[in-house]
Amino acid sequence: MAAQTPVEDAIRQKITAALNPTTLDIYNDSHLHAHHKPMQGVTSTETHFRLVITSEAFKSKMQPARHRLVYSLLKDELAQEGGIHALQLRTMTPEEEAKRSAQETGTN
Amino acid sequence: MFSRTVFSRTVRQTAFSAIRPAATPVGPSPFSLSLAVQRRLLSDAVRQAIDKAVASAPVVLFMKGTPETPQCGFSRASIQVLGLQGVNPDKFAAYNVLEDQDLRQGIKEYSDWPTIPQLYVDKEFVGGCDIVISMHQNGELAKLLEDKGVVVREGEQAEGEKRE
Numbered sequence: 251m252a253a254q255t256p257v258e259d260a261i262r263q264k265i266t267a268a269l270n271p272t273t274l275d276i277y278n279d280s281h282l283h284a285h286h287k288p289m290q291g292v293t294s295t296e297t298h299f300r301l302v303i304t305s306e307a308f309k310s311k312m313q314p315a316r317h318r319l320v321y322s323l324l325k326d327e328l329a330q331e332g333g334i335h336a337l338q339l340r341t342m343t344p345e346e347e348a349k350r351s352a353q354e355t356g357t358n
Numbered sequence: 359m360f361s362r363t364v365f366s367r368t369v370r371q372t373a374f375s376a377i378r379p380a381a382t383p384v385g386p387s388p389f390s391l392s393l394a395v396q397r398r399l400l401s402d403a404v405r406q407a408i409d410k411a412v413a414s415a416p417v418v419l420f421m422k423g424t425p426e427t428p429q430c431g432f433s434r435a436s437i438q439v440l441g442l443q444g445v446n447p448d449k450f451a452a453y454n455v456l457e458d459q460d461l462r463q464g465i466k467e468y469s470d471w472p473t474i475p476q477l478y479v480d481k482e483f484v485g486g487c488d489i490v491i492s493m494h495q496n497g498e499l500a501k502l503l504e505d506k507g508v509v510v511r512e513g514e515q516a517e518g519e520k521r522e
Contacts, residue, residue: 268466287429287480313489314471321472328472336432 257296273304415451432487
């Protein structure tokens with residue numbers, strides 16, 4: 251049987267292989283945007299993704315460099331006709347993630 | 359063929375306020391190159407035009423739609439953040455990539471960044487929507503914009519806002 255989520259699978263496989271992430275959350279938000287104008291005629295249900303990635307590979311890299319790293323891994327998926335249309339990223343190191351969750355528990 | 363102005367700059371004093379009706383900044387497409395020519399190939403002409411656009415104001419946003427009527431949620435969010443930050447409309451320019459295929463493709467290659475919107479401050483690439491928002495939340499954006507002297511200071515209002 252063909253994969254139901256080929257794009258999501260490719261994202262998971264490529265990011266896992268290249269970044270060895272301690273956290274990798276992939277959210278497919280495509281259904282929220284299915285009726286937007288640019289999506290007219292697009293049949294793919296994998297167009298809008300939101301990724302939360304925590305990896306040591308982001309250490310000592312500024313945010314734009316981290317995002318570029320992820321973009322470069324997903325170059326083909328982004329360039330493909332009917333491929334990824336929108337990609338939201340949150341890129342953290344393990345330290346930053348720990349800090350963030352400490353803050354969140356602190357304020358709640 | 360490239361003697362016309364660069365990409366139409368859609369900046370207006372109303373950029374961050376909805377007081378006046380949306381301006382219609384749509385001009386003639388500055389580039390008459392056919393679509394096929396520039397795909398994945400940033401010509402010198404396009405690069406120079408983007409150089410000019412990036413340098414046209416201290417704060418430059420490449421976006422989908424105009425500040426008054428963004429055509430994409432991420433562009434809208436970015437404009438809203440710049441508004442919340444109090445960016446001086448006189449020091450801001452927005453370029454609508456939907457108006458110009460050369461710009462739309464060219465800016466991606468120019469910035470080595472595959473998505474729109476893209477924010478430049480003082481000719482330096484800052485990031486896309488996610489970065490703009492996280493910098494807004496953690497205070498880095500306020501600091502950057504203040505250091506660059508591009509925000510409207512408290513007590514002195516931008517021209518466009520006085521009208522209300």
